[in-house]
Amino acid sequence: DTAVSQTPKYLVTQMGNDKSIKCEQNLGHDTMYWYKQDSKKFLKIMFSYNNKELIINETVPNRFSPKSPDKAHLNLHINSLELGDSAVYFCASSRRDRGRLETQYFGPGTRLLVL
Amino acid sequence: AQSVTQLGSHVSVSEGALVLLRCNYSSSVPPYLFWYVQYPNQGLQLLLKYTTGATLVKGINGFEAEFKKSETSFHLTKPSAHMSDAAEYFCAVSPGAGGTSYGKLTFGQGTILTVHP
16 A cells, blocks of 8 residues: 555666656645755755645756656656766655645655766 | 754664664744654655644654754654664655645755665
8 A cells, every 4th residue: 555656666777868757646645846965865856746736846957857747646747868867756745724724745766877 | 934954864773773863954833743764766755744733743653853953853753773773864854734735845965874784
């Protein structure tokens, strides 16, 4: 009964390729996020969607494009992968309660290695 | 604007000893504060959180943290360390009531806790 799941768990690919990471949550939450954790373990938010609407878009190269087909899914597509994209990508979800966002629950992460 | 500083990237304690992981924050609005734990090759798990009300919050696995507004701190403690507590711990802040509440969690750089037998 995984709450927030991500696929794949590991992704090894060549520079220049295009790849996607999928995220699904079964918590009934209406807000989902993508975070990037770099080699120094620094976690930084990339995107957030609420009810399929983009609400947070940090300074991220436009090679990264999130897509939310419905409230339970937020996928991350990356074009023209670069060495610097190697990181762990975490998906998270939360619900909005009276205008405030509650605790974020994280997925297990996708470890991306670009060669 | 918000930021988090975790003092000490590595903390080492003996089994049974007190665990103290330090976190200081900066926020332009009253904050929500969180501690997450990350075990090797796993995702983040929520330990505890402070939103409003009681400033001493208790979490899972015997951890607790105290929100001190005057010191802008939210240190994490556990009276007696267990080997299974070895992990990396992240403090995080987000805007609370009155802030632009779009869930922008800002994390500290993490503290690796090592527990010796």
